[in-house]
Amino acid sequence: MTEAPDPEVVELATKIFDLARQGQTEALVAYVDAGVPANLTNDRGDSLVMLAAYHGHAGAVRVLLERGADADRVNDRGQTPLAGAVFKGEEEVIRALLDAGADPSAGTPSAVDTARMFGKADLLQLFGAQ
Numbered sequence: 001m002t003e004a005p006d007p008e009v010v011e012l013a014t015k016i017f018d019l020a021r022q023g024q025t026e027a028l029v030a031y032v033d034a035g036v037p038a039n040l041t042n043d044r045g046d047s048l049v050m051l052a053a054y055h056g057h058a059g060a061v062r063v064l065l066e067r068g069a070d071a072d073r074v075n076d077r078g079q080t081p082l083a084g085a086v087f088k089g090e091e092e093v094i095r096a097l098l099d100a101g102a103d104p105s106a107g108t109p110s111a112v113d114t115a116r117m118f119g120k121a122d123l124l125q126l127f128g129a130q
Contacts (some may be wrong), residue, residue: 018041020048020064023057028064038069045076053081058092062100071102080107086114086123094123104129 016036019028028048032038041047049069052060061081065071072080082102085093094111098104104111104127115123 002034013040013042017042017046017048020051020057021055022058022062023052023055025057025060025063026050028060030066032064032067038064038067039073041073041075045074046066047073047075047081048078049073050075050081050084053090053097054084054088056085056088056090056093058090058096061093065096065100071097071100072106074107078108080111082111083107083109083114085101086111086120087118094126100127 016028016031017040032048039047042051046054047069049061049064049071050073052064070097072083074080075084080102082094082097082104085097102111104115109117112124112127112129115127115129
């Protein structure tokens with residue numbers, strides 16, 4: 001039988017995910033430096049990097065990646081942070097993820113597929129795809 005999660009832990013995790021969504025980089029880094037896993041995921045499999053990337057916070061994305069977060073970690077729907085950034089048109093986030101080695105072909109749909117769907121020829125060229 002699985003125990004119910006500690007409400008205080010759930011509250012703290014919710015706060016940390018909100019910091020990623022809001023791009024509050026300094027506070028987010030303080031938690032990660034204090035021991036919160038850089039690859040922490042929520043109940044949908046969204047990592048801190050995914051949330052920061054999707055909401056356009058390149059600075060938060062960079063510091064999480066510098067602290068060991070996985071640039072290609074897929075969520076429960078098979079999406080990567082890079083595909084999310086392409087979908088949202090977050091160019092600075094896209095560059096931060098690519099600089100950290102994110103794979104434009106990873107995930108479903110991949111960043112390449114997403115760029116194709118939205119006719120983003122400049123991104124396809126950046127990804128080395130046609």
